[in-house]
Amino acid sequence: xxxxxxxxxxxxxxxxxxxxxxxxxxxxxxxxxxxxxxxxxxxxxxxxxxxxxxxxxxxxxxxxxxxxxxxxxxxxxxxxxxxxxxxxxxxxxxxxxxxxxxxxxxxxxxxxxxxxxxxxxxxxxxxxxxx
Amino acid sequence: xxxxxxxxxxxxxxxxxxxxxxxxxxxxxxxxxxxxxxxxxxxxxxxxxxxxxxxxxxxxxxxxxxxxxxxxxxxxxxxxxxxxxxxxxxxxxxxxxxxxxxx
Numbered sequence: 001x002x003x004x005x006x007x008x009x010x011x012x013x014x015x016x017x018x019x020x021x022x023x024x025x026x027x028x029x030x031x032x033x034x035x036x037x038x039x040x041x042x043x044x045x046x047x048x049x050x051x052x053x054x055x056x057x058x059x060x061x062x063x064x065x066x067x068x069x070x071x072x073x074x075x076x077x078x079x080x081x082x083x084x085x086x087x088x089x090x091x092x093x094x095x096x097x098x099x100x101x102x103x104x105x106x107x108x109x110x111x112x113x114x115x116x117x118x119x120x121x122x123x124x125x126x127x128x129x130x131x
Numbered sequence: 132x133x134x135x136x137x138x139x140x141x142x143x144x145x146x147x148x149x150x151x152x153x154x155x156x157x158x159x160x161x162x163x164x165x166x167x168x169x170x171x172x173x174x175x176x177x178x179x180x181x182x183x184x185x186x187x188x189x190x191x192x193x194x195x196x197x198x199x200x201x202x203x204x205x206x207x208x209x210x211x212x213x214x215x216x217x218x219x220x221x222x223x224x225x226x227x228x229x230x231x232x233x234x
Contacts, residue, residue: 021220022220023220026220089222098219101169102145129207
């Protein structure tokens with residue numbers, strides 16, 4: 001007889017995004033709901049998340065790397081002026097969390113180089129784990 | 132006392148990041164760093180998880196050559212041990228991808 005105790009879930013965009021990017025409490029909620037059950041996500045949804053998040057991160061990395069940008073604060077200021085609000089939103093949420101955890105100074109030119117390395121490593125890790 | 136150990140660990144990790152950023156093992160150390168020190172989550176991890184992370188780093192350090200795939204395997208192993216190496220929460224605009232598609 002077929003075992004019906006294991007349910008499989010095909011996630012839509014809203015759940016997949018929350019599962020991958022939401023705050024810890026929200027992620028834990030989904031983890032509790034799904035437990036060890038198999039989860040599936042379509043290639044289209046993966047691409048959508050990459051387009052809406054990963055590409056913005058890479059763009060911010062390139063802004064931060066500009067020679068005319070001396071600090072993390074400068075990059076955020078330029079980003080704020082250059083890009084529309086939806087693109088800005090994800091970056092402005094991630095950058096303070098990531099760089100504050102690394103205790104980087106937003107005004108320091110020395111910490112700009114550290115920030116570039118930390119951000120590059122984060123982007124690689126996101127691509128590895130969330131793909 | 133645990134907080135003192137955690138602070139020492141944090142300083143050592145920052146030292147590695149600042150001095151040896153190009154060393155592949157630093158990438159694994161930073162993954163552990165982010166899991167532990169975002170919102171002081173080091174408190175939530177268990178002794179056995181710390182032991183697993185320690186054994187993982189030790190075995191990685193003993194390898195003759197550390198290539199990209201061994202770094203990736205180590206990071207995935209950390210996730211399997213229960214370390215959330217991407218702990219940062221971001222709320223995306225649900226219509227954002229659609230707006231990209233129409234550009």
